[in-house]
Amino acid sequence: MQQTPQNPPASIVPEPIRSGIDLRINGKQFRHTGDPELPLLWYLRDVLRLTGCKYGCDDASCGACSVLVDGKLERACTLAMQDLDGHEVTTVEGLAARDGTLHPVQQAWIDEDAILCGYCQPGQIIAAVDLLSRKPRPSDKDIDGIGNLCRCGSYPRIRRAIKRASKAVQGKAK
Amino acid sequence: MKHSHDAGRRRFLKVFGAATGALVVGLPAYGWVPDELLGQNLVRLGPYVRIEPDGTTVIGSRDPEVGQGIRTAEARILAEELDADWTRVIVEPLDLGVTAVGGDPHWTLGHQMASGSTSIPAAWNDLRVVGAAARELLARAAAERWKTTIGNVRTVRGVAIAADGRTLGYGELAHAASQLQPAGSAPAPKLPSQYVLIGQDAGDVDARDIVTGVQRYAIDEWFGDVLVAVITRCPWAGGGLARLDDRATLKVKGVEKVMTIPAPDPARAPGTQQLAAGVAVLATDTWAALQGVARLDVEWQPGHGIPEGDAALGKAAGAAMAGDPTKAVRTDGDFADALERARHKFKAEYRIATVAHADLEPPGALVRVDHQQALIIAPVQNPRATYETVRRLTGLAPDKIEVRLPRTGGGFGRFLESDYVAEAVMLAKAAGKAIKLMWTRGDAFTHDLYRPFSVHALEACADRHKALTGWSHRIASTSRLAGREPRSRWWLSEMHPDDPPAGLIGNLQYAWYALDSALPRGSYRASSHAVNAFATECFLDEIAQALKQDALAFRLALLGEPRKLPYRGHGGPVLDTGRLAWVLRLAADAIGWSKPHTQGHGFGLACHFTFGGYVAHAMEVSMKGNRLVIHNAVCAADIGRVVNPLGARAVLAGGTLDGLSTALRQRITVGKDGRIAQQGFDEYPLATMAQMPHDVQVILVPSQESPAGAFAMGVPSAAPALANAIFAGTTVRVHQMPIWPELMRLL
Numbered sequence: 001m002q003q004t005p006q007n008p009p010a011s012i013v014p015e016p017i018r019s020g021i022d023l024r025i026n027g028k029q030f031r032h033t034g035d036p037e038l039p040l041l042w043y044l045r046d047v048l049r050l051t052g053c054k055y056g057c058d059d060a061s062c063g064a065c066s067v068l069v070d071g072k073l074e075r076a077c078t079l080a081m082q083d084l085d086g087h088e089v090t091t092v093e094g095l096a097a098r099d100g101t102l103h104p105v106q107q108a109w110i111d112e113d114a115i116l117c118g119y120c121q122p123g124q125i126i127a128a129v130d131l132l133s134r135k136p137r138p139s140d141k142d143i144d145g146i147g148n149l150c151r152c153g154s155y156p157r158i159r160r161a162i163k164r165a166s167k168a169v170q171g172k173a174k
Numbered sequence: 175m176k177h178s179h180d181a182g183r184r185r186f187l188k189v190f191g192a193a194t195g196a197l198v199v200g201l202p203a204y205g206w207v208p209d210e211l212l213g214q215n216l217v218r219l220g221p222y223v224r225i226e227p228d229g230t231t232v233i234g235s236r237d238p239e240v241g242q243g244i245r246t247a248e249a250r251i252l253a254e255e256l257d258a259d260w261t262r263v264i265v266e267p268l269d270l271g272v273t274a275v276g277g278d279p280h281w282t283l284g285h286q287m288a289s290g291s292t293s294i295p296a297a298w299n300d301l302r303v304v305g306a307a308a309r310e311l312l313a314r315a316a317a318e319r320w321k322t323t324i325g326n327v328r329t330v331r332g333v334a335i336a337a338d339g340r341t342l343g344y345g346e347l348a349h350a351a352s353q354l355q356p357a358g359s360a361p362a363p364k365l366p367s368q369y370v371l372i373g374q375d376a377g378d379v380d381a382r383d384i385v386t387g388v389q390r391y392a393i394d395e396w397f398g399d400v401l402v403a404v405i406t407r408c409p410w411a412g413g414g415l416a417r418l419d420d421r422a423t424l425k426v427k428g429v430e431k432v433m434t435i436p437a438p439d440p441a442r443a444p445g446t447q448q449l450a451a452g453v454a455v456l457a458t459d460t461w462a463a464l465q466g467v468a469r470l471d472v473e474w475q476p477g478h479g480i481p482e483g484d485a486a487l488g489k490a491a492g493a494a495m496a497g498d499p500t501k502a503v504r505t506d507g508d509f510a511d512a513l514e515r516a517r518h519k520f521k522a523e524y525r526i527a528t529v530a531h532a533d534l535e536p537p538g539a540l541v542r543v544d545h546q547q548a549l550i551i552a553p554v555q556n557p558r559a560t561y562e563t564v565r566r567l568t569g570l571a572p573d574k575i576e577v578r579l580p581r582t583g584g585g586f587g588r589f590l591e592s593d594y595v596a597e598a599v600m601l602a603k604a605a606g607k608a609i610k611l612m613w614t615r616g617d618a619f620t621h622d623l624y625r626p627f628s629v630h631a632l633e634a635c636a637d638r639h640k641a642l643t644g645w646s647h648r649i650a651s652t653s654r655l656a657g658r659e660p661r662s663r664w665w666l667s668e669m670h671p672d673d674p675p676a677g678l679i680g681n682l683q684y685a686w687y688a689l690d691s692a693l694p695r696g697s698y699r700a701s702s703h704a705v706n707a708f709a710t711e712c713f714l715d716e717i718a719q720a721l722k723q724d725a726l727a728f729r730l731a732l733l734g735e736p737r738k739l740p741y742r743g744h745g746g747p748v749l750d751t752g753r754l755a756w757v758l759r760l761a762a763d764a765i766g767w768s769k770p771h772t773q774g775h776g777f778g779l780a781c782h783f784t785f786g787g788y789v790a791h792a793m794e795v796s797m798k799g800n801r802l803v804i805h806n807a808v809c810a811a812d813i814g815r816v817v818n819p820l821g822a823r824a825v826l827a828g829g830t831l832d833g834l835s836t837a838l839r840q841r842i843t844v845g846k847d848g849r850i851a852q853q854g855f856d857e858y859p860l861a862t863m864a865q866m867p868h869d870v871q872v873i874l875v876p877s878q879e880s881p882a883g884a885f886a887m888g889v890p891s892a893a894p895a896l897a898n899a900i901f902a903g904t905t906v907r908v909h910q911m912p913i914w915p916e917l918m919r920l921l
Contacts, residue, residue, distance in 0.1 A: 035427070035461065038461050039461065042459065042460050042461040045394075045460070046402075046459040046460050046461065047459075049396065050387070051387070051390065051391075051393075051394035052386070052387015052388065053387070054391075054393070054534070054535070054583070055393060055536070055612075056534050056535075056536075056615065057615040057854055057855055058614060058615055058616070058854070059615075059854050059855075059856065061854055061855040061856050062534065062615075062855050064534055091387065092385070092386065092387035093386065093387045093388070095386075096386055102382075102385065102386070106385040106386065109381070109384075109385045110377060110381045110382060110385060111377075113377045113378055113381065113820050113821075113824060115241075115377075115378040115380070115381050115384055115824070116241040116243075116824055116825070116828050117240060117241025117534070117535075117581070117582065117583050117584050117585075118241065118378070118380065118381075118384035118389060118581065118583075119391060119534045119535050119582075119583030119584065120534050120583075121384050121385060122384070122385070122387045125385060140868060143863065144862075144863055144864035145864070146862075146863055147862050147863075147864075148863075149534065149855060149860045149862065150534070150860075151532055151533060151534050151584050151586070151832065151835075151860055152241045152584065152828045152832065153827060153828030153829065153830065153831030153832045153835070153866075154824070154828060155831060155863045155866050156827055156831075156866075156867070156868065156869045156870055157824065157827075158863065159863065159868060159869075
């Protein structure tokens with residue numbers, strides 16, 4: 001059967017090339033075309049379904065939504081998409097290598113069994129990655145600077161996990 | 175139990191040869207009635223154990239995982255008796271097990287609740303049997319294959335081994351085993367000396383998923399055609415809507431509907447229905463719903479009962495305690511007479527603020543409801559209660575309601591309630607759409623079922639040998655059972671008649687006074703133990719100090735010779751004073767109680783018996799300017815046999831920190847207008863890492879007793895040990911929780 005070429009009906013007007021907020025998340029390019037004030041938290045969770053970034057509060061006080069923006073620690077709940085144009089976001093889902101090898105901080109968390117309910121741990125891990133990138137051998141006081149909240153009381157194991165990860169990274173560097 | 179135990183044993187398990195050739199074993203749990211655990215297919219995990227032909231062993235965990243490590247511990251118990259290869263074990267959460275029997279729900283999986291540290295004791299009873307039964311079938315299948323007797327087959331790490339050394343993996347035996355009839359009686363569980371998994375450390379089975387961010391909590395689940403709902407609620411439980419203008423809301427892109435939720439029925443128990451009237455914004459995504467709520471123009475009017483602040487409740491407590499108690503909880507001897515004749519007399523009053531749950535995962539629910547069935551995915555600690563709420567609201571047949579049990583971001587008692595599930599179900603029914611209900615942090619603080627406020631009036635007396643001869647503890651509190659149970663039973667959640675020092679002092683009275691409050695109350699980690707132990711253990715310290723007695727020696731003398739005292743409450747039937755004394759000694763030794771103390775450092779001790787667990791805490795603190803430094807923290811625990819020491823230590827150390835965090839700074843306050851003042855973590859400060867000790871040394875007492883659980887046990891004695899250490903270091907005695915604001919006032 002022969003198909004006759006058809007023109008689109010006149011009611012359909014081609015959309016202009018859409019502009020939006022271009023950013024990279026865990027190494028992949030994304031363009032956000034919705035509300036520029038949308039907090040990154042909801043872009044990750046509701047649009048991309050990257051739910052490792054947890055909702056815990058709306059005022060950056062708990063740290064459950066911690067992410068890295070250009071390698072620096074940020075809280076996704078108070079970060080608007082319009083401020084992320086051209087930036088690189090790393091979430092907890094983006095820490096492991098593509099072959100599944102865990103980031104040394106993730107491995108340290110498992111090795112120290114720093115879990116309990118686990119809800120705050122993705123944010124704690126991101127905060128630890130940030131700390132170790134600034135202070136490869138953090139003191140207890142440096143670790144105290146992490147303000148992420150844990151209701152279950154996993155802090156002692158988080159502290160041990162950070163020290164273990166620090167050693168693992170040092171060992172690799174040698 | 176009324177059912178014939180023998181009859182039950184004959185039918186004690188169900189075995190299914192699944193189409194895939196897997197061996198599937200389940201256990202009829204409650205009342206020894208056999209149940210279909212698998213249902214008609216293998217689509218969803220139904221049974222406790224499934225062994226695939228490739229040897230993969232899937233173990234179903236039935237209790238909600240709230241951070242207590244139950245998934246890991248239950249799987250370890252079962253795997254131990256199964257002689258499973260732990261490296262081949264996959265743990266999957268089970269749904270609420272329910273079928274319809276004569277139009278009524280019938281629970282098929284036994285204990286399914288995270289409350290009162292009961293999951294492990296129940297699992298210990300049930301799951302060892304399941305594991306042993308599955309192992310017996312596999313061994314029997316191997317014996318038949320080798321034409322020998324089962325006595326000539328042993329099992330090790332997922333392999334059956336014949337006397338001559340031949341081996342068959344469980345995967346190879348699964349199909350044959352699934353064709354066998356189970357034995358007429360339950361095989362005997364292992365002797366403890368045979369354990370290879372129980373008592374050994376096991377990391378959390380969900381750890382990898384958690385650290386990679388792929389673990390799904392209820393808040394992370396989603397349906398394709400769902401509307402996200404965010405609700406703004408009336409600040410007063412009894413109040414209602416006065417005015418609503420939703421025009422601006424409906425202009426928000428993504429907002430689809432605005433709906434109202436009526437005020438709760440005052441005749442119905444709190445926690446089984448919405449906590450307050452509300453206006454819900456339904457939208458395509460969370461941000462749109464949040465913006466819609468922000469643009470609502472709503473006025474609320476108060477109804478009956480405006481919540482009162484702790485100051486007003488304190489006044490009410492004074493008035494109540496001037497009269498007769500609502501319940502004389504315990505009366506031994508004659509306290510008034512003892513007081514009159516005593517050489518030394520002591521008196522103190524302690525006051526405990528209302529606190530909120532502050533789970534990191536807020537309440538919320540993802541529900542799909544139609545006229546045929548309902549699916550509920552929510553953080554739940556008491557799935558049967560959630561189920562009953564859904565059944566009442568939907569009228570669905572008993573087997574048409576599916577309640578899933580995702581890992582929860584905390585719990586602490588908040589998710590024993592199903593108010594938020596009720597909201598989601600009501601919205602889903604009314605909107606005719608699946609609903610994902612999101613609570614904000616502010617919602618979670620302003621609409622909680624809070625831990626009750628209480629005032630503790632303590633009096634005691636001692637003879638010339640400095641031995642206690644009389645003790646009176648009177649509590650006025652806003653019982654969490656109000657509105658749920660008849661008034662005559664309200665005291666049951668507030669005061670325990672056999673808690674120490676009951677049974678240790680001849681003349682003793684415990685009395686409870688009811689305080690009314692319009693603020694909803696609910697269960698909280700360790701419940702009133704966390705509160706009453708503070709008053710008791712701090713007061714004991716005050717007395718020891720006044721009598722110039724060493725706080726450890728004084729407590730040990732009070733506990734006396736090791737003996738078993740009757741204990742009627744949860745954790746009974748006995749309280750062993752020797753076990754309590756032993757953990758106290760261990761904690762004191764570990765902190766260096768009898769060694770020279772660093773100048774300026776204060777040492778404190780406390781102990782408590784909670785739900786069958788014996789725990790003592792020791793703390794070493796100092797004040798560095800306006801900063802409290804907790805140099806050392808010890809938690810010594812005798813919680814019976816420990817299934818997973820790594821998990822138990824995590825939970826006991828966590829309970830210690832949670833107890834300290836709650837005691838130091840947490841407080842819910844109510845404004846003059848009856849509104850909760852706290853809306854975020856800035857106003858309701860959980861302890862940060864910097865404020866907590868670097869480590870908690872957890873000492874587990876080796877024990878042959880049955881496991882008692884661990885989740886609540888780390889909390890009650892932590893705060894009094896801290897307050898006692900603060901006194902030792904500063905000579906300031908804090909009579910309040912939260913401790914910190916009062917300490918700052920007194921220093």
